[in-house]
Amino acid sequence: MIKEIKILKQHGIQYVPDLKGAVLTPLFRGRPVIKEQPSEAETEMLIRLCPSDAIVTVGGFGIDIGKCVFCKECALACPNKIEFTNDYKIATNDLNNLIVRQGDSEIKFNEEKIRPEVRKLFKNALKLRQVSAGGDNSCEFELNASGNVNFDMGRYGIEFVASPRHADGIVITGPITENMAEALQICWDATPGPKVLILVGTDAISGGMFKNSPAVKREFLDKYPVDLYVPGNPAHPLTFINAVLRLIGK
Amino acid sequence: MKLFLETYNNTNSVDINEIPVLKYQYFANMLRSYFADSDNHCLSYYAYRKDNKLKFICAIAKDSNGKIYLSSHELDAGKIMLDSLTPEFPQLHIFEREIAENFGITFEGHPWAKPVRYPFDRADKNKVMNNYPFYRMESDQLHEVGVGPIHAGVIEPGHFRFICNGEKVLHLEIHLGYQHRGVEKLMLQNDNRLKLCILSESIGGDTAVGNALAHAQLLESLADFEAPKDLQIERCIALELERIAVHIGDTAALCTDVGYQLGQVVCEALRTTIINTTQFWCGNRFGKGLVRPFGTNYPLNDKTVEEIKKILNDSGKRYFDMAERIYSLPSVLGRFDDIGIVTTQQAYRIGAVGMAARTCNIPRDIRATHPFQYFKTHKPQVVTQEKGDVLARGMLRFLEAKESVKYIFELLAKWESIDKTNLKPDYDHKLNPDRFAVSIVEAWRGELCHFAVTDEKGNISHYKISDPSMHNWFALALAVRDQEISDFPICNKSFNLSYCGYDL
Known part of the structure; x- marks a missing residue:
């Protein structure tokens, strides 16, 4: 007993008091910033370098963080043009807002796209069922961490539950493998409506490194509207928690 | 006759043509002499297509001297039968299964010839996730418990099928493949x-x-x-x-x-x-x-x-x-x-x-x-x-x-x-x-x-x-035999094996 009290004292207070204002280490690879338009030659080089085709050229130079695997190699190759900031609030509910352009200083939410029932029903409690469909388990780790003693998203009534029947929505990680597609569908069908659909991690949003893999089958996403895109490789717990808070209007 | 090529970990590569190509019978003999010594174990045994042939590579690690022994055998196009070596060397079971699944080879006498991960390029597309051939025990005294692929926690998918006598697990079969993303290709x-x-x-x-x-x-x-x-x-x-x-x-x-x-x-x-x-x-x-x-x-x-x-x-x-x-x-x-x-x-x-x-x-x-x-x-x-x-x-x-x-x-x-x-x-x-x-x-x-x-x-x-x-997945299956089914979670966590690393 005395040993346990000693351990508890050492343990101290672990929770992050301000989940919206916490600052991550400077090297954390969050929202990219385009400081200056890369030249044509540089753009060509970056397109060849980028492992996940995240460089956008239509409508000027941009980086699609729904495709980006956050390796930062583009910023290392063109340090005067691109940098990765430690801004972890990089989620949005609108796929178009995932493309970062020169002059952008935040990833914007599209308030108009949020369904009214989402805020009405889930503001004070949101129970989620997670489905890993080819995830490499780093996103799964971070989702677990979102509820742990440090990040404790339970304080806002957000929680992962064991059964889709108890859930208000589904959180998908991974590029959605063909072998998991049917189980995902069954899980979605078993979740009572109204429900939310959240994609966590670059693999889930765009297929990431696996978008051209013949082992992946993403038709599920053609059928249902997505309420939230949470980029990252993996998505940091703070990214996920802030994204959900923003969605439910907290 | 040279039976193997020696190499070491984290050193220079070898000439692919220097890895001896043995007749299957000699290959089996070579394994026999190696696996007689518990100091050696199989790192991997796999196959790939090369000029119409199927080339099988086996890498064996010897723990006491740090050497890696490389050996191979080949199979001509059209041939699909080999005698299974698993009955003699159980550690090869998963590798023979993998080769069988990828290339349609039949390993005759394999005691557990089952799919591994249902890869997109598997030889037999009629084999699908939904009809995995689970082991059955016919008895009205026993019951089966199926868990997964989606589990209660936030973890990766996999299916576990238990055959139980009351609370006691007689047999656990682990059916994976849900995470297959085609990494090797x-x-x-x-x-x-x-x-x-x-x-x-x-x-x-x-x-x-x-x-x-x-x-x-x-x-x-x-x-x-x-x-x-x-x-x-x-x-x-x-x-x-x-x-x-x-x-x-x-x-x-x-x-x-x-x-x-x-x-x-x-x-x-x-x-x-x-x-x-x-x-x-x-x-x-x-x-x-x-x-x-x-x-x-x-x-x-x-x-x-x-x-x-x-x-x-x-x-x-x-x-x-x-x-x-x-x-x-x-x-x-x-x-x-x-x-x-x-x-x-x-x-x-x-x-x-x-x-x-x-x-x-x-x-x-x-x-x-x-x-x-x-x-x-x-x-x-x-x-x-x-x-x-x-x-x-x-x-x-x-x-x-x-x-x-x-x-x-x-x-x-x-x-x-x-x-x-x-x-x-x-x-x-x-x-x-x-x-x-x-x-x-x-x-x-x-x-x-x-x-x-x-x-x-x-x-x-x-x-x-x-x-x-x-x-190691097979170790988990062995660990829960004769255990209470309620002890499965701690057994599973204690190994913490990889789904995506296995499914690739």
């Missing part, structure tokens, strides 16, 4: 080798450093490149940080499953401090981006070294205090002790590797037996346990984390005394043509093996990955 994208680094890191996110290192080491072997000492040390530190973080996280998970909340929350918080240190170093909590071929984007610096020392001193001590408490608490020991036993003999027979082997008193640790990077210069202490139960698997985590903390401090001291090259990564480094290379890394679960073959232009023409879980 994607590893042949020669247009941009940065892709291969990122793919390696996502073979398993909990082993990002291990897999990235296995890949980097493989390319360096194919280019006859030896990493300078500072780079070697940095890689070893990153690998050991990954080991410590997972071991602490798994300790938390074990505590969760037996309802010891203090152990759970303390270990969760301590794991956070370790992965945040990795994040401080390279910007990613899992070490993605840290290990690259031929150099690194994140060389150690004084600030990072100071942070690592501070965190390991503090969190290390706190974890050891916590672990000592966990493993002396009667209510916890009551749930861990004598539960889920795998015997030494079973572990040898199934070819268990890594942690699963070491908890059964088999000192199999690639860092010591087939050292790579700085482990060649400075060998770590191999930790073993005797009983092969949940307690042994928990204790091993504690003791290994302790060794790794000590080892990192030794590496840091060495790092401080040497000149730094600070080499940058190279994604266009030319690889030697017509070579074969093997790269093994002892990550926290066990040995990760990456193999590659280059063509006449120096492009990668075949890539093979073997996760330690290939060997």
Whole structure:
């Protein structure tokens, strides 16, 4: 007993008091910033370098963080043009807002796209069922961490539950493998409506490194509207928690 | 007649044409003489298509002298029958199954000829996830319990089918494949080798450093490149940080499953401090981006070294205090002790590797037996346990984390005394043509093996990955036999095997 009290004292207070204002280490690879338009030659080089085709050229130079695997190699190759900031609030509910352009200083939410029932029903409690469909388990780790003693998203009534029947929505990680597609569908069908659909991690949003893999089958996403895109490789717990808070209007 | 080609881990590649091609009968004889000695185990046995033929490569590791023996046999197009060697050498069971599934080969006499992962390019498309041939026992006294692919927690998918007599498990069958993403085929994208680094890191996110290192080491072997000492040390530190973080996280998970909340929350918080240190170093909590071929984007610096020392001193001590408490608490020991036993003999027979082997008193640790990077210069202490139960698997985590903390401090001291090259990564480094290379890394679960073959232009023409879980999932099935089904969760957590690393 005395040993346990000693351990508890050492343990101290672990929770992050301000989940919206916490600052991550400077090297954390969050929202990219385009400081200056890369030249044509540089753009060509970056397109060849980028492992996940995240460089956008239509409508000027941009980086699609729904495709980006956050390796930062583009910023290392063109340090005067691109940098990765430690801004972890990089989620949005609108796929178009995932493309970062020169002059952008935040990833914007599209308030108009949020369904009214989402805020009405889930503001004070949101129970989620997670489905890993080819995830490499780093996103799964971070989702677990979102509820742990440090990040404790339970304080806002957000929680992962064991059964889709108890859930208000589904959180998908991974590029959605063909072998998991049917189980995902069954899980979605078993979740009572109204429900939310959240994609966590670059693999889930765009297929990431696996978008051209013949082992992946993403038709599920053609059928249902997505309420939230949470980029990252993996998505940091703070990214996920802030994204959900923003969605439910907290 | 030459039966095999000798090579070592983390060294130059070999000429693919120098690997002896044996008649199947001689190949079997060769295995017979090797596996008679428990000092040898199969790293991987796989096949690939080459000029209308099917080429089978077998890599055997000898623990006492650090050698790797490479041998092969071939099968002409159209031939699909081979005698199974599994009845004689059970450790080959999973590899023969994998070859059968990929190429439609029938291994006659295989006692457990079942699909492995239903890859997209499997030989028989009529075999689908939904009709996996589960083992059945016909009796109105018994019942079956199916769990998954989606589990109660936030974890990866897999299906477990139990046959139970009351509460007692008679048999567990593990059906995987849900995570199959086609990684091995994607590893042949020669247009941009940065892709291969990122793919390696996502073979398993909990082993990002291990897999990235296995890949980097493989390319360096194919280019006859030896990493300078500072780079070697940095890689070893990153690998050991990954080991410590997972071991602490798994300790938390074990505590969760037996309802010891203090152990759970303390270990969760301590794991956070370790992965945040990795994040401080390279910007990613899992070490993605840290290990690259031929150099690194994140060389150690004084600030990072100071942070690592501070965190390991503090969190290390706190974890050891916590672990000592966990493993002396009667209510916890009551749930861990004598539960889920795998015997030494079973572990040898199934070819268990890594942690699963070491908890059964088999000192199999690639860092010591087939050292790579700085482990060649400075060998770590191999930790073993005797009983092969949940307690042994928990204790091993504690003791290994302790060794790794000590080892990192030794590496840091060495790092401080040497000149730094600070080499940058190279994604266009030319690889030697017509070579074969093997790269093994002892990550926290066990040995990760990456193999590659280059063509006449120096492009990668075949890539093979073997996760330690290939060997070890069967150990979990054995561990729960005759256990109460309610003990399955702690047995499963105590192994913490990889789904995505196995499914690829």
